[in-house]
Amino acid sequence: xxxxxxxxxxxxxxxxxxxxxxxxxxxxxxxxxxxxxxxxxxxxxxxxxxxxxxxxxxxxxxxxxxxxxxxxxxxxxxxxxxxxxxxxxxxxxxxxxxxxxxxxxxxxx
Amino acid sequence: xxxxxxxxxxxxxxxxxxxxxxxxxxxxxxxxxxxxxxxxxxxxxxxxxxxxxxxxxxxxxxxxxxxxxxxxxxxxxxxxxxxxxxxxxxxxxxxxxxxxxxxxxxxxxxxxxx
Numbered sequence: 089x090x091x092x093x094x095x096x097x098x099x100x101x102x103x104x105x106x107x108x109x110x111x112x113x114x115x116x117x118x119x120x121x122x123x124x125x126x127x128x129x130x131x132x133x134x135x136x137x138x139x140x141x142x143x144x145x146x147x148x149x150x151x152x153x154x155x156x157x158x159x160x161x162x163x164x165x166x167x168x169x170x171x172x173x174x175x176x177x178x179x180x181x182x183x184x185x186x187x188x189x190x191x192x193x194x195x196x197x
Numbered sequence: 198x199x200x201x202x203x204x205x206x207x208x209x210x211x212x213x214x215x216x217x218x219x220x221x222x223x224x225x226x227x228x229x230x231x232x233x234x235x236x237x238x239x240x241x242x243x244x245x246x247x248x249x250x251x252x253x254x255x256x257x258x259x260x261x262x263x264x265x266x267x268x269x270x271x272x273x274x275x276x277x278x279x280x281x282x283x284x285x286x287x288x289x290x291x292x293x294x295x296x297x298x299x300x301x302x303x304x305x306x307x308x309x310x311x
Contacts, residue, residue, distance in 0.1 A: 123241070125300070130233065133240040177302070184206055184304040185290065 090114045092188035094176050099194045100166055108161045108174050108191045116181020122150050122161045123175040125190070131175055134161065163193075171195045199225040201293050203303040210281055211311055217277045218306045220291035226271035227293030231300065232264070235288040247274055281310045 091113045100106040112120070119138040123131035137143055137152035137159060149162040163170055176188040200223040210216050220230060229248050233241035245261075247253035247268035255261045265277040274293075278285055286309050292300040 130231075130243040131241050133238065136238045173299075175302075182206060183307060185302070186304065187302040189301075190299070 090180065090186045092176055092178060092186055094174075094188040094191045096189065097192045097194065099196060100163075102166055102168060102195055102197050104166050105162065105164050106166060106193065108163075108176075108193070110159045110161070110176035110188055112157050112159070112176070112178045112186070112188075114178050114180045114186050117154060118179040118181065118183055120150075120152055120159050121175075121177045121179070121185075122148075122159075123177065125173045125175060127172075134174075166195050168195050168197070199223075199293075199295070199301040201227075201291065201301045201303040203289075203291060203306050205306060206304065207307045207309075209309045209311065212282055213280055215277055215279045216281055216308060217275055218289055218291075218308075220274045220276070220293070220303055222272045222293040222295075222301070225293070225295045225301070227274070227295060227301075228271065229294050230268055230274040231292045231294075232266060232274075232276050233290045233292070235290055235305070241290060244276075278308065281308070283310045286310045 094110045122134040125131040135150035142151045147164045152159045173190040173192050175190045177185045202221045204219045232244045235241050244259045245253045245255045247266050253266040268274040288305050290305045292302040294300050
């Protein structure tokens with residue numbers, strides 16, 4: 089079966105760094121997405137990885153290892169507004185999105 | 198986590214025809230369902246929010262007569278794209294919530310209008 093795993097909840101301190109992991113087992117792979125979703129709002133696109141390696145975009149970076157079925161989202165210099173759910177989704181061989189359950193990130197002062 | 202399915206996963210149709218997309222919550226009761234459009238590598242654009250048994254609430258700029266939404270039961274919502282045109286080609290994603298903050302997303306339906 090197809091499966092995406094990510095931690096349910098994480099807590100971090102303002103100004104610190106946090107890494108949210110995502111492991112996946114899917115039939116085929118056409119890229120991995122990270123989305124940020126604040127409560128009551130639509131998910132916001134953060135990153136898309138289809139090749140191995142690290143992609144950096146400001147305070148956010150996303151890493152992919154296709155051989156390990158593993159990705160992480162790295163958030164630096166955490167701000168209170170980063171408190172949100174972070175969703176990992178994989179596009180499979182049919183370009184269907186397989187969604188993780190999301191990681192709720194709580195930022196404390 | 199809870200499971201949301203969509204049918205069909207992919208559809209190709211001629212311009213001017215109507216297409217119906219089903220969204221089902223398989224193991225929970227979705228009191229609220231959301232319909233999104235997604236363009237490549239972009240954020241999901243919320244089209245409408247539907248509560249079971251009541252009319253959908255559409256976002257600004259989304260034509261309610263073109264995108265008909267029916268949420269007849271706690272496990273099924275349908276989106277009908279009427280008189281589809283090539284510019285309606287997109288990836289349509291639904292999600293459901295049982296009343297808590299958590300949303301569960303479907304795998305998406307890729308619509309191509311020729």
